[in-house]
Amino acid sequence: MNRATVALRLAVGLSLISAVLVCRAAPLSPPDAPQARTHKALLIGVDGLQYEKLQQAIEHHMAPHLARLNLAKSYVGGVDGTSTEQTTGSGPGWTTILTGSWVDRHHVPSNNDDWRNQAPSVFKLLKLAAPHRKTASIVSWNTINHNFADDIANGYIDLAIDCSDVDPCVADKTVNELEHGQSDLVFAHFDETDAVGHKDGFSPRYQQAIQSVDEHVGQLLSALKRRQKNHPLEDWLVIVTPDHGRRLPDGHDHGKQTLSEKTTFIALNKPGNAQLTAPIAHPGNPAHNGLYGYASQADITPTLLAHLGALPPAAGYSMDGLPLIGPVGVRQLTARKVPGQASMKLTWRTGRPSGTPVQIYRNGQLIAKLQDYQHTYVDTGPLALKGPINYTVVMHKVPVSRLITPAD
Numbered sequence: 001m002n003r004a005t006v007a008l009r010l011a012v013g014l015s016l017i018s019a020v021l022v023c024r025a026a027p028l029s030p031p032d033a034p035q036a037r038t039h040k041a042l043l044i045g046v047d048g049l050q051y052e053k054l055q056q057a058i059e060h061h062m063a064p065h066l067a068r069l070n071l072a073k074s075y076v077g078g079v080d081g082t083s084t085e086q087t088t089g090s091g092p093g094w095t096t097i098l099t100g101s102w103v104d105r106h107h108v109p110s111n112n113d114d115w116r117n118q119a120p121s122v123f124k125l126l127k128l129a130a131p132h133r134k135t136a137s138i139v140s141w142n143t144i145n146h147n148f149a150d151d152i153a154n155g156y157i158d159l160a161i162d163c164s165d166v167d168p169c170v171a172d173k174t175v176n177e178l179e180h181g182q183s184d185l186v187f188a189h190f191d192e193t194d195a196v197g198h199k200d201g202f203s204p205r206y207q208q209a210i211q212s213v214d215e216h217v218g219q220l221l222s223a224l225k226r227r228q229k230n231h232p233l234e235d236w237l238v239i240v241t242p243d244h245g246r247r248l249p250d251g252h253d254h255g256k257q258t259l260s261e262k263t264t265f266i267a268l269n270k271p272g273n274a275q276l277t278a279p280i281a282h283p284g285n286p287a288h289n290g291l292y293g294y295a296s297q298a299d300i301t302p303t304l305l306a307h308l309g310a311l312p313p314a315a316g317y318s319m320d321g322l323p324l325i326g327p328v329g330v331r332q333l334t335a336r337k338v339p340g341q342a343s344m345k346l347t348w349r350t351g352r353p354s355g356t357p358v359q360i361y362r363n364g365q366l367i368a369k370l371q372d373y374q375h376t377y378v379d380t381g382p383l384a385l386k387g388p389i390n391y392t393v394v395m396h397k398v399p400v401s402r403l404i405t406p407a408d
């Protein structure tokens with residue numbers, strides 16, 4: 001082979017490679033095919049907004065913006081009497097909402113600026129799945145951003161704003177970020193409903209605070225509408241939720257495990273799946289008038305991540321909640337030590353069985369493959385394990401986890 005032939009072959013080879021590269025870079029679909037939509041999410045926190053009082057405000061046309069969302073009952077405070085039980089306070093509540101985990105994972109037991117969340121947050125999980133995506137946390141009650149100080153220091157929260165109890169500041173900063181920013185996930189927290197609740201209880205001023213936060217929700221939704229004119233391919237999920245209810249009869253307090261303090265709501269701008277819209281009628285734990293058959297505040301982060309396409313893989317999954325949109329995984333997952341034995345019993349519920357595969361992971365290792373006809377599994381393997389065991393059960397590619405300590 002002479003030099004000219006070698007050069008020619010090299011040139012042909014290179015042009016073939018570059019042709020392949022060009023082909024890979026060019027769109028594979030016809031030019032008029034729809035472009036991929038960008039999924040983004042806005043989580044609006046309304047501190048201490050009582051579900052019943054909101055329903056009354058909606059009936060009296062005093063909360064028109066919240067009235068337009070798909071609103072369903074939910075619970076907070078974990079399951080009392082188990083390792084997930086946490087106070088119906090704001091520190092533990094917001095930490096669950098922003099991690100999909102109860103206190104046995106996040107370890108924020110009360111309201112204190114010094115606690116630091118110990119579970120992977122929605123901000124961190126989004127960044128681990130897609131480092132280029134942007135996040136913002138704009139809060140009226142600064143303790144929330146203090147609890148997530150590690151996420152701010154590590155760059156998992158790009159924009160952190162403390163508004164120091166001034167809700168109009170939260171509205172202004174969030175409107176600005178939604179209209180002009182590049183965030184993929186925005187958390188906005190309003191506090192007036194809780195502050196007024198503590199001061200005046202259920203009162204005309206509390207009703208005014210509900211109207212006021214509804215107006216702020218309206219401002220944020222209008223900002224999104226304006227944004228979508230310039231960004232028609234963005235698909236925004238909006239979720240509104242409080243961190244806790246309020247104690248009867250007067251609504252001044254919260255923190256305990258009463259029905260009124262544990263009952264909350266989750267509102268979406270999209271249709272929810274069965275986990276949100278079809279509560280389990282007779283949950284295994286019948287306490288609080290069957291409240292545990294409903295969705296919980298631990299479902300918020302999995303819902304945000306499902307919409308953002310950033311749910312962690314099953315082997316690395318450690319969240320207690322289920323996505324409230326899209327396919328439904330197994331529901332009502334429990335993990336208990338079998339009395340007198342060194343084994344663990346898992347139970348769960350599914351819809352009508354159809355032979356759908358169900359996988360079980362123990363601390364990230366696949367240990368069983370079942371079908372949805374089965375609703376229990378006894379793990380005799382953890383004898384030698386010390387420390388907490390994280391079980392994950394997967395159906396329809398949707399994982400859900402429970403943490404259990406063998407010594408419990």
Ligand SMILES: [Zn+2]
Binds near residue numbers: 048090194198254
């Ligand atoms: Zn409070």
